[in-house]
Amino acid sequence: MPALRSKLAEIFDKREQDITTQWLEAQEKTGLRVSALERQEATRQSREFLRVLKTALEDGNPEDSSGASWTPVRDFLTDLSSTRAKSGYSPIETASFVFSLKRPVFTALSSELGQDAKALADEVWRATALLDGLGLLTTEAYQKTREGVISRQQQELLELSTPVVRLWENILALPLIGTLDSARTQVVMQNLLDAIVQTRSDFAIIDITGVPVVDTLVAQHLLKTVAAARLMGADCLISGIRPQIAQTIIHLGVDLAGVTTKATLADAFAVALKRGGYAVVHTAATAGAK
Amino acid sequence: MGGYLLVTIQVDMHDRLALTLQDDLTSQIVSHRARGVLIDISALEMVDSFIGRMLASIASMSRLLDAETVVVGMQPSVAITLVELGLPMKGIRTALDVEKGIQALKEAVDGTG
Numbered sequence: 001m002p003a004l005r006s007k008l009a010e011i012f013d014k015r016e017q018d019i020t021t022q023w024l025e026a027q028e029k030t031g032l033r034v035s036a037l038e039r040q041e042a043t044r045q046s047r048e049f050l051r052v053l054k055t056a057l058e059d060g061n062p063e064d065s066s067g068a069s070w071t072p073v074r075d076f077l078t079d080l081s082s083t084r085a086k087s088g089y090s091p092i093e094t095a096s097f098v099f100s101l102k103r104p105v106f107t108a109l110s111s112e113l114g115q116d117a118k119a120l121a122d123e124v125w126r127a128t129a130l131l132d133g134l135g136l137l138t139t140e141a142y143q144k145t146r147e148g149v150i151s152r153q154q155q156e157l158l159e160l161s162t163p164v165v166r167l168w169e170n171i172l173a174l175p176l177i178g179t180l181d182s183a184r185t186q187v188v189m190q191n192l193l194d195a196i197v198q199t200r201s202d203f204a205i206i207d208i209t210g211v212p213v214v215d216t217l218v219a220q221h222l223l224k225t226v227a228a229a230r231l232m233g234a235d236c237l238i239s240g241i242r243p244q245i246a247q248t249i250i251h252l253g254v255d256l257a258g259v260t261t262k263a264t265l266a267d268a269f270a271v272a273l274k275r276g277g278y279a280v281v282h283t284a285a286t287a288g289a290k
Numbered sequence: 291m292g293g294y295l296l297v298t299i300q301v302d303m304h305d306r307l308a309l310t311l312q313d314d315l316t317s318q319i320v321s322h323r324a325r326g327v328l329i330d331i332s333a334l335e336m337v338d339s340f341i342g343r344m345l346a347s348i349a350s351m352s353r354l355l356d357a358e359t360v361v362v363g364m365q366p367s368v369a370i371t372l373v374e375l376g377l378p379m380k381g382i383r384t385a386l387d388v389e390k391g392i393q394a395l396k397e398a399v400d401g402t403g
Contacts, residue, residue: 186370193366200386224373231369233362233385233394258380 009057022104081141164195177210185221209240239268326395332363342377362391
């Protein structure tokens with residue numbers, strides 16, 4: 001039905017000015033974004049979208065929005081959605097970019113085909129199907145972008161959460177923050193052992209001040225890390241054990257007897273310095289004594 | 291060297307080789323009257339439970355013959371594997387490299403002897 005197919009394109013051609021104005025108005029009503037810059041950006045995006053949409057309508061079948069001639073439209077929408085997702089728009093705001101186009105298009109259609117009820121119904125149906133499909137596409141793209149952000153953050157969190165700090169010559173500290181699970185322990189262990197080799201350290205202090213819960217599994221993981229570090233020839237100290245955690249460990253019957261434990265990182269550091277043959281002297285006090 | 295024996299494991303250990311090493315090492319300790327044994331496993335890429343146990347038993351045998359054993363140069367992946375296998379090698383001295391190993395040996399031998 002080539003005649004019918006071109007109807008939408010024809011109307012877009014003829015009434016582009018009206019549709020654009022009405023669409024922008026509708027967007028301003030639905031959108032919560034009101035700053036001048038955002039309005040300007042939305043206007044630019046709307047004009048650009050209408051342009052690619054028109055081109056697609058002229059070349060392609062409006063009932064098949066997955067066809068090749070619709071690629072520019074799809075690409076544009078995907079781009080737009082991911083930009084909006086990144087700059088903090090809600091999914092509703094993103095999808096309403098497309099859905100708010102319905103009303104201007106229907107108005108234009110009814111004033112063009114007002115006399116012919118059947119043709120009007122046909123065209124409205126076609127336009128609805130088309131815009132719905134495109135609207136869903138924006139939501140999907142939005143979702144995908146968000147998922148990408150989440151998985152990237154997870155990765156970053158994993159890397160950030162296991163720093164190995166060199167406190168002194170031959171002394172490493174490993175401040176653990178957050179819940180320890182098997183996957184994280186593996187990363188922690190690997191990082192610690194690599195750092196031991198790299199810095200040729202004799203002591204490693206594992207600080208668990210930031211670990212909210214210690215259960216048998218976490219304790220097991222800690223013991224494994226300590227044992228692995230020992231096999232590499234490094235002494236391991238555990239510090240930052242809070243009173244509640246000390247109680248839990250004992251109630252659970254976990255045996256931490258083979259490991260030196262200290263209440264605070266400072267205490268553990270002092271022990272490591274002493275075992276390494278260092279002495280810390282308060283110079284002001286010594287001067288005063290003399 | 292200075293009453294210490296240095297064993298460097300260069301190839302992948304298989305079980306027969308491990309047993310040969312055990313034999314050789316004990317007789318060498320006796321004939322050289324060694325006070326310390328340094329086992330360098332930095333070239334060892336993978337271990338199994340047998341090798342782990344073998345290292346532990348070498349250490350015990352040496353101690354019977356009045357020689358201290360230090361295992362040096364363990365790779366991080368090897369250390370993780372041994373721990374996961376449940377072989378934390380209690381009673382074996384370890385050090386990061388040969389230099390630190392000799393230092394540890396000296397302390398151990400001087401301390402006990």
